[in-house]
Amino acid sequence: MTDQESFATLANFARRLRSDPRYMSYVLAKYQQQENIEDKDLARELGTLPALAARLALCKRPASSSGQFAEEVREIADYTLTDEAQLAGILRQVDTLEKLAGRSTLLAGSGAEEHLPIPYAGMLAAARDRDEPEADESSLADEERPEDEA
Amino acid sequence: MSSQIDRKQLWQRLHQRLLSGSSPTVTGEIATEFLPVIIRSLSRVFPNVNDPHLIETAAEEAIIFYLDHPAQFDPARASLFTYLRMRAKGYLLNTLGQQKTSQGGDKVVELDGAETVYRVEAQDEGDAETALIERESQADIEHRLSEIITDPAEFKVLALMLEGVRETSTFADALGITDQPLAEQTRLVKQCKDRIKKAVQRKYKI
Numbered sequence: 001m002t003d004q005e006s007f008a009t010l011a012n013f014a015r016r017l018r019s020d021p022r023y024m025s026y027v028l029a030k031y032q033q034q035e036n037i038e039d040k041d042l043a044r045e046l047g048t049l050p051a052l053a054a055r056l057a058l059c060k061r062p063a064s065s066s067g068q069f070a071e072e073v074r075e076i077a078d079y080t081l082t083d084e085a086q087l088a089g090i091l092r093q094v095d096t097l098e099k100l101a102g103r104s105t106l107l108a109g110s111g112a113e114e115h116l117p118i119p120y121a122g123m124l125a126a127a128r129d130r131d132e133p134e135a136d137e138s139s140l141a142d143e144e145r146p147e148d149e150a
Numbered sequence: 151m152s153s154q155i156d157r158k159q160l161w162q163r164l165h166q167r168l169l170s171g172s173s174p175t176v177t178g179e180i181a182t183e184f185l186p187v188i189i190r191s192l193s194r195v196f197p198n199v200n201d202p203h204l205i206e207t208a209a210e211e212a213i214i215f216y217l218d219h220p221a222q223f224d225p226a227r228a229s230l231f232t233y234l235r236m237r238a239k240g241y242l243l244n245t246l247g248q249q250k251t252s253q254g255g256d257k258v259v260e261l262d263g264a265e266t267v268y269r270v271e272a273q274d275e276g277d278a279e280t281a282l283i284e285r286e287s288q289a290d291i292e293h294r295l296s297e298i299i300t301d302p303a304e305f306k307v308l309a310l311m312l313e314g315v316r317e318t319s320t321f322a323d324a325l326g327i328t329d330q331p332l333a334e335q336t337r338l339v340k341q342c343k344d345r346i347k348k349a350v351q352r353k354y355k356i
Contacts, residue, residue: 009185010186045355060175076174082351
């Protein structure tokens with residue numbers, strides 16, 4: 001089995017786990033949907049090798065409500081050579097949109113949405129908004145990182 | 151032989167970490183370690199299976215079952231590699247049997263999730279050598295990253311990160327800073343890891 005075949009094998013397996021919310025594969029798939037990122041661009045978006053992006057997808061999804069969240073994100077970031085601030089942001093974004101979507105679905109069934117001050121659809125759209133300058137995101141991530149350059 | 155022992159020790163540690171449920175990366179480590187070699191091993195045993203996806207799917211099923219039910223693996227009976235390969239073989243035989251039946255062939259031989267095969271072949275460790283892998287995938291990743299991380303000590307740290315190592319002492323040893331106070335070791339190790347990740351990001355990020 002060549003390097004490429006091994007990578008393809010793991011990437012296929014990761015694709016299979018996209019429907020399982022316990023895995024990062026699910027989170028990344030949701031993130032790709034929200035941000036309109038194609039599979040081939042995901043590794044570059046994460047700033048890592050495609051093989052390591054596949055590994056990332058095979059990791060368990062840290063629960064953002066857990067006290068271990070930061071440590072678990074750091075562990076995944078170390079293992080996949082990704083940026084922990086970016087990973088944490090992706091996880092929180094997907095969590096938030098899932099929760100909003102869940103509440104929106106519940107409310108849609110109850111008729112309670114009429115009493116909401118802000119339409120949930122608008123909130124979802126705002127949360128997904130990618131028109132803001134991307135530099136803001138990266139500079140924020142940089143601020144969260146420790147000084148580590150020699 | 152010693153590398154085979156090392157490998158089995160690694161598998162034991164992976165199993166313990168999966169059982170403890172404390173590591174978010176262990177599922178990825180297990181899939182990376184076993185999936186390609188199980189597929190390769192089954193492809194050798196079943197060279198006449200026309201659809202390679204059947205083998206791939208069987209191997210995936212075995213891994214998924216194990217990740218969901220790690221306590222069903224008994225390390226006293228076989229190595230993790232043997233267990234996973236036997237489960238995958240069981241899934242594959244069931245699928246092939248069902249196909250044969252649907253095409254009007256012989257009756258399916260139910261293998262009950264490969265448990266029978268596991269019992270019969272638990273001691274067959276011959277193919278464990280298969281898993282003393284040619285870890286090409288890891289080697290390829292390390293080769294590509296060696297162009298970015300040129301300092302030998304930092305490269306050792308990088309290799310440990312890719313293996314899912316977490317203990318600060320192991321990293322401190324690789325960096326040759328074990329004589330420093332523990333807090334300083336922790337700081338320097340984190341600094342080195344961050345520097346490595348940033349260098350990789352600079353190279354590969356859009």
